Amino acid sequence: MxxxxxxxxxxxxxxxxxxxxxxxxxSVCGAFVGAIxxxxxxxxxxxxxxxxxxxESLSLSKQVxxxxxxxxxxxxxxxxxxxxxxxxxxxxxxxxxxGKNRCIELVREITLFxxxxxxxxxxxxxxxxxx
Numbered sequence: 001m002x003x004x005x006x007x008x009x010x011x012x013x014x015x016x017x018x019x020x021x022x023x024x025x026x027s028v029c030g031a032f033v034g035a036i037x038x039x040x041x042x043x044x045x046x047x048x049x050x051x052x053x054x055x056e057s058l059s060l061s062k063q064v065x066x067x068x069x070x071x072x073x074x075x076x077x078x079x080x081x082x083x084x085x086x087x088x089x090x091x092x093x094x095x096x097x098x099g100k101n102r103c104i105e106l107v108r109e110i111t112l113f114x115x116x117x118x119x120x121x122x123x124x125x126x127x128x129x130x131x
Contacts, residue, residue: 011037020085021077031107032075035064035114042118060117067113072106080106 015037017023018030039060045053068075078084081103083094094100 024085024091026078026084026086027076029068029072029075029077029080029106031103031110032064032068034107035110036061038114039064039118042122056121060121063117064110064114067110071109 015030015034018028018033021027021029039057043053043057043060045051045057065075072080074080081094081099083090083099085091085094
């Protein structure tokens with residue numbers, strides 16, 4: 001968020017529901033969604049006919065998708081974690097096997113990857129480690 005100069009509670013609030021693959025339903029990973037949202041906030045088109053911004057945003061977003069597919073085999077939470085987190089028994093196993101820590105690490109890795117992508121494509125930005 002510092003990279004995009006967003007210093008308020010808005011982004012964490014609007015992304016909360018993506019946890020665990022949208023309401024813990026195992027769908028798309030919240031870190032993936034967050035990365036795509038971050039790219040869109042910096043490079044997304046402001047007008048429907050802005051083809052340059054569209055192409056740039058699509059290219060950067062595809063790089064995030066490729067990273068997920070290469071590193072994690074999927075962009076879906078249930079595939080990445082191996083658990084359906086809205087099931088109490090599976091959620092407990094996820095916690096017991098260190099799943100939460102693995103997800104925190106995934107978020108960190110994807111945040112840094114996305115920050116680097118943006119910094120490479122927007123020279124005025126500086127990619128730093130999240131605190």
